[in-house]
Amino acid sequence: MDNWTISSRTYALPVGGGAVHAYIAIKDDSGRVVAEYHGFPINRETGDNEGANPLAITPLSNFQLQARRMAGEYWPLRQFTQVHDEEVFRGSQSQVQQIQSAPDNAMREIDVHDFDYGGVHFLSESRNSNSVYGTLMQVADERAQEIGAGRIETPERLVKDNIVFDQQSRSSWAPGIHRNLLPDGLSPPANKKAPPLFRNKS
Numbered sequence: 001m002d003n004w005t006i007s008s009r010t011y012a013l014p015v016g017g018g019a020v021h022a023y024i025a026i027k028d029d030s031g032r033v034v035a036e037y038h039g040f041p042i043n044r045e046t047g048d049n050e051g052a053n054p055l056a057i058t059p060l061s062n063f064q065l066q067a068r069r070m071a072g073e074y075w076p077l078r079q080f081t082q083v084h085d086e087e088v089f090r091g092s093q094s095q096v097q098q099i100q101s102a103p104d105n106a107m108r109e110i111d112v113h114d115f116d117y118g119g120v121h122f123l124s125e126s127r128n129s130n131s132v133y134g135t136l137m138q139v140a141d142e143r144a145q146e147i148g149a150g151r152i153e154t155p156e157r158l159v160k161d162n163i164v165f166d167q168q169s170r171s172s173w174a175p176g177i178h179r180n181l182l183p184d185g186l187s188p189p190a191n192k193k194a195p196p197l198f199r200n201k202s
Helices: 075-079 093-113 129-146
Strands: 004-012 020-027 033-043 060-070 082-091
Touching (some): 004 093, 020 093, 033 093, 033 129, 060 093, 082 129
Antiparallel strands (some): 004 082, 033 060
16 A cells, blocks of 8 residues: 655754754654654764764864664654654655665765765855755655656755744754755765664663
8 A cells, every 4th residue: 555655854953043953754554653864973983973063053074974764763853843744755665665775875875975064054055964854855856756656855845945933834944955965966886885774772
């Protein structure tokens, strides 16, 4: 049955102006989240994101921007307020898993580029978690079209550069979302290992 879904989700960041962290959630036919795609600042020395400042104004050279697929929901986000949970694709399990192959490959390539984490920059399109979201949404859309499953489009409220949070329309500002991390498309090296699942700590 065509009851697997891909959702666009956002959580409010603890700053003014309605800034959000955007990510992708995959739900099975029971509505359970089976995977999430996030961008994270990862410490180049320790390999985790402890001590990172996601609201940094200037790039953090000691933190690399990485993309990760979570095995289920990433529970630390629950401390923030969820702003949106919007379905952007519905189809069969096979279709969704075929579409997932594109973000999975894109994650590897993003890590290969070894970008410095850019934080939330109010004056420019820095490389941050929303850049990962925007890039993965783009490759997922391209893959969906390739297999004849339709389109996957980023919700309009996230791409309007709306800096003032509007309670009524629930518009948000996703700084960095327009920064395409892979402008030349996907070409992951054959010798690049897949990044590990970033599992919740018990």
